[in-house]
Amino acid sequence: MSSFRFLHAADIHLDSPLRGLSRYEGLPEAEIRGSTRRALDRMVETALTEKVDFVVLAGDLYDGTWQDVGTGLYMVRALSRLVQVGIRVVTLSGNHDAQSVIARELPLPDGIDHFSYDAPQTLHWPELGVALHGQSFRDRHVTQDMTRAYPAPVAGCFNIGVLHTSLSGYGEHETYAPCSVETLSAKGYDYWALGHVHAREIVCEHPWIVFPGVLQGRHARETGACGCELVTVEDGIVRSVEFVECDVVRWARLELDVSGMQTMDAVLGAARQAMENALSDAGGRTVIARIVLTGRSVLHDRLCASQAWKEDLRGIAVSMAQGTAQIALEKIRNETSAPAHRAGVAETRELDLALEGLMQDEDFLASLPEAFEGFFSALPSCVERDSLMPDGRFPLEEARAALRARLVGETE
DSSP: OOOEEEEEEBOOOBTOOOTTGGGSTTOOHHHHHTHHHHHHHHHHHHHHHHTOSEEEEESOSBSSSOSSHHHHHHHHHHHHHHHTTTOEEEEEOOSTTOTTTOSOOOOOOTTEEEOOSSSOEEEEETTTTEEEEEOOOSSSOOOSOGGGGSOOOOTTSEEEEEEEOOOSSOTTSOOOSOOOHHHHHHTTOSEEEEESOOSOEEEEETTEEEEOOBSSOOSTTSOSOOEEEEEEEETTEEEEEEEEEOOSEEEEEEEEEOTTOOSHHHHHHHHHHHHHHHHHHTTTOEEEEEEEEESBOTTHHHHHHOSHHHHHHHHHHHHTOBTTBOEEEEEEEEOOBOOSSOOOOHHHHHHHHHHHHHHTOHHHHHHHHHHHHHHHHTSOTTSOHHHHSGGGSOOHHHHHHHHHHHHTTOOO
16 A cells, blocks of 8 residues: 545635624624635645645535635635645535535536535545545435445555544534444544534544544634644555644633632733733634633622723733734623622621522512613613623622622722
């Protein structure tokens, strides 16, 4: 068997619409919206620099039907850079870019192969000693195990299965083309190039079953480094599977336990350190961060009573720009709770008792939606109700904490 190298990527979601960014003041919206294109360019540059033999893209190249033809043209131009220097490209459609979803297709240049929608297909390259097997999604919702119809491995070749799947045990993702590690292993292929799950994971090494993850994180649930896999095969054996970072904007969740902190300055100092660490880890990329304060804290009431500390955090973030790299705060959440035992003046104890009684009063709770409707209708359209009513509940605990803080003079 011969030796070769290839890139395995998936879930590019080119020109993902990224709705709602404008609701958050201070986010570099244009940079975020262009990030999927720049990440694609980085993947192409990696393939060129590493002089790989081919590139495998395991589904969801697009995020749905194109808003304009420019999305498709950008993809074709990017991939054409590879075939112009002799690097082959193999693509497959997943649930987001299934044939029934994409309204039109552009002709592909020679050197780019797209797996059939009708049945599993094998691409056999004898000169490399490689056989690739795959099938594209015709419809978005594929509920059956597609691998049952995948062909037997080609003898004397390094066999790669290409599949867009939720696999089993990945509850955060919708179920598409479900299968198991056991069924994939039983096929006898050497490497499974998977797509759909957006978090990178090497599921198995015998055989290799790999999710490269999303190429570029697009929101606060897609945090950390994103990219593709550089696979080196020598004499028919996988010698290495190396992760290559392609993202240009990095999302981060900065969770701070403030249980032991006694002052707001301590909270701000810890947040600053967390932001500095995130910028350092991002290697010059722009960081979009969500800060979440947790823990039982003596500062809980003050955090609920005043929003000034949130503005302080945004100010700190603005001051930390380093050249073209910056950190912007997408959301700041206070998920702290009050200490189990604390001293309090008589008024706050009476307030607690009164509000606890109200929270048990079903008639009072039932009246809240109508009572709050006029208040919400007067708010600017950019204010989200969810931010005022976490998890759909009315913020009685937050109101209680704020009132308690004001009674004892802890709002500064």
